[in-house]
Amino acid sequence: MPSRTLPNIIITGTPGTGKTTHCEVLAERCPELRHLSVNQVVKDKECHEGWDDEYQSWVVDEDKLLDNIEEHCKTGGCIIDWHACDLFPKSWIDLVVVLRVDSAAHYDRLSSRNYPEVKLQENIDSEIMEVLLQEARDSYEEEIIVELTSNSTEELEENVERIQAWLKQWKEDNKSE
Ligand code: DAT
Numbered sequence: 001m002p003s004r005t006l007p008n009i010i011i012t013g014t015p016g017t018g019k020t021t022h023c024e025v026l027a028e029r030c031p032e033l034r035h036l037s038v039n040q041v042v043k044d045k046e047c048h049e050g051w052d053d054e055y056q057s058w059v060v061d062e063d064k065l066l067d068n069i070e071e072h073c074k075t076g077g078c079i080i081d082w083h084a085c086d087l088f089p090k091s092w093i094d095l096v097v098v099l100r101v102d103s104a105a106h107y108d109r110l111s112s113r114n115y116p117e118v119k120l121q122e123n124i125d126s127e128i129m130e131v132l133l134q135e136a137r138d139s140y141e142e143e144i145i146v147e148l149t150s151n152s153t154e155e156l157e158e159n160v161e162r163i164q165a166w167l168k169q170w171k172e173d174n175k176s177e
Helices: 019-029 038-044 062-075 103-111 117-128 131-139 153-173
Strands: 009-012 034-037 048-052 057-060 078-081 095-100 145-149
Touching: 009 019, 009 131, 019 034, 019 078, 019 095, 019 153, 034 038, 034 062, 038 057, 038 062, 038 078, 062 078, 095 131, 095 153, 103 117, 117 131, 131 145, 145 153
Parallel strands: 009 078, 009 095, 034 078, 095 145
Antiparallel strands: 048 057
């Protein structure tokens, strides 16, 4: 049983699936949760080994990143927003949400970001190949993984409600007497 009084949730998925959008809505509706944007931590705390020009992204220093978020994760109540999930210690994590999107919507979302062609294509392929879902399955127990589709605002709403219901149940189950 974790000692934290609030759970830690990873919202993961290929870039463009809707991680940040989900985390923001969740954090707004659940004031006890904090949106932990790994992207932001990597930038603010310089948890990187430089900039990758081809991919237009930071090369993350995972050890430094984990050192920087450990205290928050020990306390609990983090919604971790990141396109990888295999780096976090299993003991930190209570729920892994893998967001999925159809190719057409995915393409539109990534095109509007002006990604370099190589990055755009890799992300589309990665989504089709279910890379993040597999990574989650390789890293966490099946019982804590949930795959949710994020093609529309209706689905976004349903997903957020579902995670809120899960949170309520987790708090019930982990109440200290
Ligand atoms: P990510 O953080 O996974 O890269 P995002 O939250 O930044 O993705 O979303 C990318 C874009 O897609 C953004 O313009 C918002 C939109 N979007 C995300 N989820 C959506 C959904 N379920 N329905 C409609 N649009 C969505």
